[in-house]
Structure formats: structure tokens, C-alpha cells
Amino acid sequence: MSKQPYMPFFFGDFLAATAAWEGEEQSLYMLLLAYQWANGPLPNEPERIARMCRYDKRRFSKLWKTVSRKFVLTESGWTNPRLEEHREKAHKITEKRKDAGVNGAAAKWGETPGKTPGKSRSERLSNARALGTHSDSEWSSLVEICGDSCVRCGTHKQHLIGGSLCKDHITPIYIGGSDAIANIQPMCRNCNSSKGQDTTDFRPKDWAERLAKRLAKMTNEVCHPIQSNPEEESKSRCAALAGDSKPEPPDPRKQLFELGKTILGKSSGGLISKQIALSDESTVAKVLGEMALSTKADPKGYFVKATTPQQRGFVA
Ligand SMILES: [Zn+2]
Numbered sequence: 460m461s462k463q464p465y466m467p468f469f470f471g472d473f474l475a476a477t478a479a480w481e482g483e484e485q486s487l488y489m490l491l492l493a494y495q496w497a498n499g500p501l502p503n504e505p506e507r508i509a510r511m512c513r514y515d516k517r518r519f520s521k522l523w524k525t526v527s528r529k530f531v532l533t534e535s536g537w538t539n540p541r542l543e544e545h546r547e548k549a550h551k552i553t554e555k556r557k558d559a560g561v562n563g564a565a566a567k568w569g570e571t572p573g574k575t576p577g578k579s580r581s582e583r584l585s586n587a588r589a590l591g592t593h594s595d596s597e598w599s600s601l602v603e604i605c606g607d608s609c610v611r612c613g614t615h616k617q618h619l620i621g622g623s624l625c626k627d628h629i630t631p632i633y634i635g636g637s638d639a640i641a642n643i644q645p646m647c648r649n650c651n652s653s654k655g656q657d658t659t660d661f662r663p664k665d666w667a668e669r670l671a672k673r674l675a676k677m678t679n680e681v682c683h684p685i686q687s688n689p690e691e692e693s694k695s696r697c698a699a700l701a702g703d704s705k706p707e708p709p710d711p712r713k714q715l716f717e718l719g720k721t722i723l724g725k726s727s728g729g730l731i732s733k734q735i736a737l738s739d740e741s742t743v744a745k746v747l748g749e750m751a752l753s754t755k756a757d758p759k760g761y762f763v764k765a766t767t768p769q770q771r772g773f774v775a
Contacts, residue, residue, distance in 0.1 A: 500536030587632040591639025609647035610661035641702035671697035
């Protein structure tokens, strides 16, 4: 009868409505409600109801005097009207949820109900990546900046199943968000799946600045032990991360030239640019590194020591 697997049952109402009843009357009433929920109205033959409930005929008719007050006799049998109201309500709620589910999926994935699905998630992800990407170190640093916790509900990752946070796209990728770090925040699975079309950025206000500083520090430690202007690098990175500008790849030759002038003095500009033009950047960087650590101001001598005559391009 009912497509609903469970019946809404209000124990408070039930106990109040049967407060003056005997225990056996209450249990019979509950049993008959269950029958009606599962099979519809009860037969208009009290003897048959008694057999259904496995009651002795006489015992049943005694109890039925009280219990029948909760039922009305309709064309199809004895019916508890409130139960049918609840059935109707439950049915409407289920239909509403079904519609919401179908419409939600349609909004999310562009699928029109009953039609062939639109782009798959992997297609959408590759579109998002075409708009921007992020590195593993950007993601892990961002998670640390956000306190290793879900930015929406604050749950620490150690309390989550699997011990890790999801990458939430602030502007969802199904409405054109990119996969760049500027559009990503750490969330627990629960918040990620329940946020819907909310595009709130829950990250700390200074996340881009802090992330840029961390990355600049990491880059300097790992890749460029001598090349350095962390402040400058961090500023441009910050703008790039926040999506203010397109990240411009730094020109290593220009960086070397500026660095060289800082170490050797402005008057050495000509020497440095000539050296950069003639030999490879790593050799020049090595010489500049040694010069930076030395008190001797003899750049020419250092270049001579570190390079071959061909590389030097000048006579010592
Ligand atoms: Zn959460």
C-alpha cells in the first residue's frame, strides 16, 4: 500500500490520545495503525480484523469498543483519518525532494531531466584547468595557512575520515570556476557537498600574502640558494595567486644582472651584462655567489677563476 518504508509516528500525541486506555488497547491500536499503513483501510468485518491480529473473537470485540473510536468506516473499510493525512504529507515531501534532487543535478551538471547528460566532471575539470592550475605545494601550504581545518565548519583534518580535506572550488567549476589556487579552499567532504552554489571565500583575508611568502621561502631554500629578493618575489606572486594579474615568468638574465649590480656595485653593470651574454647563467650566478661572500672587490678576478677564456670573452 504505502511506498514509504517508514511511518511518521508521534509518540507524544499517541500517548496523550490514549492516556486513559488499557495497555492492551494501546497495543492493539498501534498494531492496527501499522496494518493500515502497510495495507490500507481495515476490512469492515471485525472478526476478520481479529483473525489478522491473532486475537480471540470475544477478547477482540471488547477491545474494539475502545479502539474503533479512532477509526471511521469508509467505503473501503475502517480508516484512521490522521494516518492518511500523514501519508499524503510524507508523499508530498518525497516528491518535493525528488524534484529538488533532479533540478539540483541539472543545475550542477547541466543535465536536463530525461535528456542525455551534458559534460562529465572530468571534462569540466579539464576546462577549469585550462583557466588556471595549482601546484601541490600551493595546495599543501594553503591547507596549513587555513589551520589544517575545514574553512567552513572549522573541523580539523585529523577528525575527518581519511584525515584529509577536499579541494573546494570557490566558484564551482560547473559554472566556469578555474582550478587555480585563487579559486580553491580546503573543506571537509560534508561542507563541500552541502554548500550548493554558495561562492563564499572562507579563507583568511591575507591568505595570498602568506602563501606567497611561504612559496618564496621554499623556492629560495630549494632552488635558488643565492638568487634572492624574497620580498619582491613574494609581492608579485601574491598578486598572481590572488588572480590580480597573470604571473609573468621572471627573466633569469635580468634577475642576474640586477643581483650582480647589488653585489658588485653599479659600476660593474657593463662587466656583468657582458659576462651574462657570453657565458651561461649558472656560471655567472656561481661567481656572484662567491663574490657576495667575499670581502675582496675583485669581480674580474673571480670571473677569471670561474670561467674559461672562451666564456670570459675578455682578457684578464
Ligand atoms: Zn566543514
